[in-house]
Structures are given as C-alpha cells and as structure tokens.
Amino acid sequence: MDTMNETIKQAPLLEARNLTKVYEDGVKALDNLDLQVLPGEIYAMLGGNGAGKTTTINIFLDFIQPTSGQAFINGINANEEPLEAKTNIAFVSENVQLYPNFTAIQNVDFFVRLGGRHNYSRSDYETALNRVGLQSQAFDKKLKDFSKGMRQKCGIAIAILKDSPAILLDEPTSGLDPKAGKEFIRLIGELRDEGKGILMSTHDIFRAKEIANHVGILNNGILVAQKTQAELKGVNLETLYVEYMAGYMDEAEPSLVNNLSEA
Template sequence: MINTESNNGQPRLQAVDLSKRYEDGVLALDSVNFSVYPGQVFAMLGGNGAGKTTAINLFLNLIEPTSGEAFIQGISAHREPLKAKANVAFVSENVMLYPNFTAMQNLEFFVRLGGKTECGTDDLRAVLRRVGLPDEVHHKRLKGYSKGMRQKCGIAIAILKDAPAILLDEPTSGLDPKAGFDFIRLLESLRDEGKAILMSTHDIFRAREVADVVAIMNNGRIIMQENASTLSGKDLEQVYMQYMAGHNLETAV
C-alpha cells in the first residue's frame, strides 16, 4: 500500500476495514481503508456501483456497515451517529432543497438543523455571496433556481455548518464549466481553511485539479490510492483506465 498519510494530526475522516453487503447480497464496499486529514481533499474516483456513495452513506450512518467502522473526528459514525454527524457537513449530488423556500430560508433551516443558532442574516448573505449567488436571488424561491444555483446553495449550507470535515457526493455532476470552475476554487479555499474533504466523483479532471489524494475504486474496493504529488505529470485519465483495465483483468482471471 502506498503511504498517503499526512502529518497534519489525527485523521478527521477514517474508514477502517469498512464493508457493506446489501440485503440482495451485493458487496458494495469490501474492506476499505483510508484517512482524510485536515486541509486535505481526498477524491474517490470510480464508475457507477464502485462503492463511492456507499462509503459516504456509511459516514452519514444512513446505512449500517456489515463490518468495519467509519470514524468522524475519531467518533464512530455507527455507534455515536449524532455526535459524529455534528462534526461533518454534506453536499449531495443534485441538491434539491425546499423549492418553496428562498435561498435564505433554506440556509436558515439547515443551519439551525446543524446546531448553529447564532447565524444572522448578514452571515447567510455573506456565505451566499461567497459561493457566487448574487444578492438579487437570495430572496427568490428555489423552484426558480438552476441546478448550478441550487448546488451553490447546498455548498453554502455546508460552509455555514462550519464542520471540520466535509463529505461531497458527486458535487460537480451536471454543473456547467464555469460553475465547475467556481466550485473548485471554493473547495480550495475550504481546504486552505483546514477542512478535511472527502469527495466522490466521476470527474477525473476536477479530481486532478483539486485533490491531494486520489483513490480509484472498483467493485467496492480501492484499487489505487496515490498522493497528487505522485501523480503530477501523469495523465490521470490514462492511469484510471490502466487501473480499471488491470483490475478487471485481475477479477476476470
């Protein structure tokens, strides 16, 4: 195993022999181990059914692990879910939020749900501006928002929670190039603030752009895990295709 550990203290997100077998017998995650440290973006690359979303769901305790554990700030997400989830923010693919609420109202609700009560209107506005939503749309109902705008709103919610770790499930899926670019800049600034970010994505280019550690997943297993520095100068797409081909060949044999 290639050492991808950082020296930035204890891991904020950690998967230890994490496995999940669904009721229908499908092994979605097979003894996965990884750690995400403060100020680090960990990108999980893989096709559909690779196990990326399952891993995130295990960190959110939306499903129970078959074996192993997922830790947030050293707290077991399965055994102490409420305590663990207080330390993590989440942005999902295709953020929908409440269409009858404005961006401000959506933010207000999720921020309070996240346990923060001292957030004022100015704070909400500042974060919405930070994610690229202009003042004139802050009081518009979300049903009139584009997908990119909703995604920005979801990121604003995650930022406002101000949790030490962030989970992103396909966050750039369906975003136009400009929105994708803005999102990456935002992610970089969050990393610079010391957040530990675990991101699942299909988007090799975005992953290469922002990730500190890249893990390629297939059939519930991490088949490659490398530091971005190790991968610099290499064509990540080619590496991905090589690993996928190699693993499939291995599986077939």
C-alpha cells in the same frame, strides 16, 4: 527515522477502517476499504458506476450501516454515535435536497439551524451566499426557480455556515456547467486551505487531479489504487484510471506510471 514527525502526526477527520458493505441482496459494494482524510486535505474517490462511492459516503452519514469495519468522523464512530459524529460533518450531494418553496435565505436559515447553529444573522447568510457566488437578486427568490448550479451554491453556503471540520461531497460538480464546476472546485480548495477535511466522489478525473491531495480509485468496492498529488505529477490520470478499471494489478504499477506522460 524521524520520530518527531511521528509524534506530531495529525488525527484524521475522516477514516474508514476495513469498511465492508454487503447489501441485503448479497451485493458486496465495499470490500475492506481503508482511507484517511487529514485536516487540510481533499480526498477524491474515483470509480465507475456502482464502484461503492456513494455507499462509502452513506456509511459516514449513517444512512446505512456497514457489514463490518468502521467509519470515524473526527475520531467518533459514525454508526455507533451518529448524532455526535454528525455535528462534525457537512454534506453536499449532487441533488441538494432543499425546499423548493423556501427562498435561498429561508433554506439557509432552516438547514443551518437544523445543523445546530443558532447564532447567525441575515447578514451572515448574505455573506455566505455572496462568497459562493449566488447573485444577490436571488437571495429572496424561491428555490423552485433556481438552476442546478444555484441550488448547489445554496448547499455549499449551508456547509460553510455549519462550519464543521469535515465535509462530504457526493458528485458535487455533476451536471454543473464548466464555469460553475470550476467555481465550485475553487471554493472547496479554499475550504481545504482553511483546514477542513474533505472527502468527495467524482467522475471528473481532471478536476480530481487538479484539486485533490489524494486520489483513490475504487473498482467493485475495492480500492485498487491510491495516489498522492505528488505521485500523480506527470502521470496521465485518465490512462491510469482506465488501466486500473481494466484490471491492472499493483505489480504492474511502477512501470505503468513511469511510462505515462502528461497528455
């Protein structure tokens, strides 16, 4: 028994405990979800349309209240102390909500200040925008002329400058071309290596397997499988995903995993 490891165990940056959401119309979108994201980890949530991924993220952001259970950001209850919790989180969604009539620099400046950071100069903004790969000719152009990938870059630049310990991403690579998607994944890998705790939803099974320390599969609000990167080695995640969606039970899992070979 390694008690040393027990005592130095890190506290999670993001934690869902028995998180359950029943919407007003009776739809049970989340059913006793438990998950943890430690510093320096990426957790990828997979699951079909309506599985409960966005619901999970929206509870962490306090956009909606859970029916029962709790969501913690850096140990702070996201729905009981939302303002305090939000200082510990940055959020990038598929459709980054920025101002079309502001330039890239103006958007970054506005949202970084809104996030409580007032100590940055223009050159800090330029450094962040360079880091995410926005071409410098675009820095002073209005966002309404930007492609989706360019807007996404501004969103992640804001998240980087906010420098919060935890990051939430709802389908961040959806609609990006393969090169932009790859670049985005490389960036969040860097942020993970800097110690951020990242929870992302995605439909991109291959990228999830490549980048995530933990992959969770949600089906009808239930976490039907959770695997570490080591457990997924040599496993065809797409096949595993399809089997779980088809209703495979936990008991079937060991043989299933052993029989799956890398595609």
